[in-house]
Amino acid sequence: MKSPPPTAGTFVSLAIVVIALAGLGYLMPGLSRTVIESFIYATLVVGLGVFVGNTGIVSFGHASFAMIGAYGAAWFTCCEGMRQVFLPGLPDIIAAINLPLPVAALVGMGIAAVVAMFAGAVLLRLNGVAASIGLLSFLFMVKTIYENWDGWTSGQSSLVGLPMEVGIAQAAAGLIFVLCLALIYQGSASGLLVRAAREDEVASRSAGVRVWRERLICFTLSAAITALGGVMFAHYLGSISVVQFWLDLTFLTLAMLVVGGRNTITGAVVGALVITSLRDGLRTLENGVPTPFGIAEIPEGVQEIALALLLLVVLVARPRGITGGREFNFFR
Amino acid sequence: MNLVQLLVDSLALGSQYSLVALGIGLIFGVMRMINFAQGDLITFGAYMLVVPTVSDVAPPMIAALPTPLLIAATIAVVALAALLTERLAFRSVRRKGADGPTLLITSFAIGYFIQSVILFLNTGRPKSVSILPELSQQIVFAGVRVALVDLVTIIASLGLLLTVGLFLNRTRGGIALRAAAEDFLMARLIGVKADRVIAVAFLVSGALAGAVTLMFVAKTGVLDFRMGVPLAIAGFVATVIGGMGSLTGAVLGGFALGLASTLLQSLLPPDLRPARDAFLYGLVILVLLVRPQGLFVFGPGRERV
Numbered sequence: 001m002k003s004p005p006p007t008a009g010t011f012v013s014l015a016i017v018v019i020a021l022a023g024l025g026y027l028m029p030g031l032s033r034t035v036i037e038s039f040i041y042a043t044l045v046v047g048l049g050v051f052v053g054n055t056g057i058v059s060f061g062h063a064s065f066a067m068i069g070a071y072g073a074a075w076f077t078c079c080e081g082m083r084q085v086f087l088p089g090l091p092d093i094i095a096a097i098n099l100p101l102p103v104a105a106l107v108g109m110g111i112a113a114v115v116a117m118f119a120g121a122v123l124l125r126l127n128g129v130a131a132s133i134g135l136l137s138f139l140f141m142v143k144t145i146y147e148n149w150d151g152w153t154s155g156q157s158s159l160v161g162l163p164m165e166v167g168i169a170q171a172a173a174g175l176i177f178v179l180c181l182a183l184i185y186q187g188s189a190s191g192l193l194v195r196a197a198r199e200d201e202v203a204s205r206s207a208g209v210r211v212w213r214e215r216l217i218c219f220t221l222s223a224a225i226t227a228l229g230g231v232m233f234a235h236y237l238g239s240i241s242v243v244q245f246w247l248d249l250t251f252l253t254l255a256m257l258v259v260g261g262r263n264t265i266t267g268a269v270v271g272a273l274v275i276t277s278l279r280d281g282l283r284t285l286e287n288g289v290p291t292p293f294g295i296a297e298i299p300e301g302v303q304e305i306a307l308a309l310l311l312l313v314v315l316v317a318r319p320r321g322i323t324g325g326r327e328f329n330f331f332r
Numbered sequence: 333m334n335l336v337q338l339l340v341d342s343l344a345l346g347s348q349y350s351l352v353a354l355g356i357g358l359i360f361g362v363m364r365m366i367n368f369a370q371g372d373l374i375t376f377g378a379y380m381l382v383v384p385t386v387s388d389v390a391p392p393m394i395a396a397l398p399t400p401l402l403i404a405a406t407i408a409v410v411a412l413a414a415l416l417t418e419r420l421a422f423r424s425v426r427r428k429g430a431d432g433p434t435l436l437i438t439s440f441a442i443g444y445f446i447q448s449v450i451l452f453l454n455t456g457r458p459k460s461v462s463i464l465p466e467l468s469q470q471i472v473f474a475g476v477r478v479a480l481v482d483l484v485t486i487i488a489s490l491g492l493l494l495t496v497g498l499f500l501n502r503t504r505g506g507i508a509l510r511a512a513a514e515d516f517l518m519a520r521l522i523g524v525k526a527d528r529v530i531a532v533a534f535l536v537s538g539a540l541a542g543a544v545t546l547m548f549v550a551k552t553g554v555l556d557f558r559m560g561v562p563l564a565i566a567g568f569v570a571t572v573i574g575g576m577g578s579l580t581g582a583v584l585g586g587f588a589l590g591l592a593s594t595l596l597q598s599l600l601p602p603d604l605r606p607a608r609d610a611f612l613y614g615l616v617i618l619v620l621l622v623r624p625q626g627l628f629v630f631g632p633g634r635e636r637v
Contacts, residue, residue, distance in 0.1 A: 052433070056433060057433075058433045058436050058437060122617055122620075122621050123617065123620075125620075125621060125624055126620055126624055127624075128432055129360075129364075129366050129432060129436065129572075129576065130572050130576060130620065130624065132366070132436060133366065133568045133569060133571075133572045134572070134616075134617060134620055136565060136568065137565075137569060137613040137616050137617055138613070138617070140565065140609055140610075140613050141609070141610045141613040141614055141617075144606075144607050144608075144609045144610040144613075145607060145610045147606075147607075148606050148607040148610075247558075247561065251440065251444050254437060254440065255441070258434075258437050262433070299452070301448065301451055301452035302452070304444070304447075304448035304451065304452070305445065305448045305449060305452060307444075307448075308441055308442075308444045308445035308448055309445065311437075311441040311444075312421055312438065312441050312442070312445065315425055315430075315434060315437065315438050315441065316421070316424045316425055316428070319425070319428060319430055319434050
């Protein structure tokens with residue numbers, strides 16, 4: 001299970017693909033929704049992949065960070081003038097500040113990173129499966145808190161009126177930004193050490209790797225990246241609710257990561273692109289497509305079953321994902 | 333709240349949790365895998381009680397059978413479904429020498445698959461079903477009125493735990509299972525058949541899931557395509573705080589979680605009660621922090637290499 005060394009080449013190659021897809025989205029307006037959504041999912045999955053790929057710990061808690069980031073940014077962008085009507089608990093200072101989206105996104109990422117640092121300090125003392133379950137407990141905890149924190153989150157109802165500023169260009173910029181972060185981390189000393197601990201924790205410990213510390217760095221970064229995905233999601237849809245960041249998103253992002261290949265950044269991006277396209281295709285079919293032979297239509301709900309089956313087939317036939325554990329690079 | 337009432341409530345909840353935890357623990361023992369699908373098997377059993385339909389009112393299917401048959405059929409159907417997940421999915425992944433994370437994600441995918449199929453056939457709207465109506469009455473026990481279904485749940489669970497305990501300690505198959513859980517490779521070398529012992533683990537664990545289905549539905553009477561998820565989560569948490577790999581620990585962990593949950597429900601101030609789960613899982617993380625090897629594991633907490 002050896003990951004190739006990360007290179008600037010991978011970054012440039014992936015960035016070119018992203019820009020090409022963005023261009024395609026501009027040329028064919030029918031595809032623009034799929035392109036934007038796949039970029040946003042790719043951002044979320046890169047965030048998840050930075051942690052899962054480098055540490056080898058499956059995380060069921062990352063959807064929380066997307067939520068924390070999304071709400072964190074929304075506190076500064078939502079519904080100008082009406083903010084304290086929707087969120088009566090928000091202090092006057094926050095309610096008075098309106099930030100442009102990129103700055104609000106950084107605030108959301110920062111909040112998620114701080115939460116991740118504290119949560120990770122506790123959770124990453126656990127190993128392997130126990131850590132996965134700990135992260136799942138974390139997901140439940142954060143969800144319950146946000147659902148009952150009415151004054152700041154409008155509880156179980158959704159918060160509407162966010163500026164819908166995320167289009168193709170913004171989504172592409174966000175994705176390229178996180179690709180850069182993720183690949184820099186992968187090539188950094190901490191990235192190498194945390195992967196050493198993934199391969200053999202005992203051996204790396206005995207060679208002096210402070211596993212907990214390196215994992216915490218990795219976790220914090222991955223939470224910040226995931227948070228940006230959440231912020232983009234919120235400002236693409238224009239509304240957020242707690243259930244958007246729940247088990248469905250957890251499953252979907254994990255499926256994307258595994259189908260693409262969970263040890264590489266390329267895998268995260270490819271998985272997100274492939275599964276978003278597939279889902280959009282099936283969704284179109286569920287709504288019915290006119291053909292010369294009548295309307296082609298599949299029953300609603302096939303999409304979820306197909307996704308679960310695809311994931312199972314990939315797990316059985318190609319456990320290292322479509323990309324087979326190699327980073328994509330034009331210049332090799 | 334009365335002490336007896338509190339005890340009955342926490343034991344009833346704890347015994348459901350501990351049955352789920354035991355089911356998860358058995359499979360963890362032989363495969364080193366947390367089975368996410370355990371909760372969805374419970375859901376599957378519950379939906380087999382009624383005829384699958386997209387309309388809001390579902391006619392009874394297994395639920396129409398007389399009580400002994402109803403119990404037997406539910407347990408058998410869920411046990412078979414568990415066996416099927418092993419035969420169709422886990423076995424192929426396992427044969428490829430998959431690592432821990434791959435197995436974990438496989439079980440997650442199977443759970444999601446079961447949910448999606450149930451959603452597809454029954455829609456996401458909750459449905460109601462009534463089974464074992466004779467249990468829905470209150471009786472006076474030790475001077476307090478308690479729900480009969482809670483008492484029956486406790487007694488049936490203790491009976492099941494005892495049965496599984498006897499099976500594991502007194503029968504050839506059970507001893508093979510424990511040997512495999514101790515050291516899978518070594519057990520194979522002395523003649524334990526890998527496929528069979530894993531199949532047995534899935535069968536027993538499925539039967540336990542079927543029993544939980546009956547207890548849960550008899551108490552709530554509501555079907556939802558995600559009803560098993562919170563139970564499975566409670567089961568994972570119980571196995572982890574009880575100590576991974578220890579079956580006794582899993583069972584005790586289940587009871588501990590039931591007790592903590594009931595205590596929080598009655599001790600928290602009313603305006604914080606909706607957020608009870610946040611406190612519960614916070615407590616769990618605290619336990620993990622203090623005793624990462626589990627509450628009920630004594631000796632070295634780290635695996636030997």
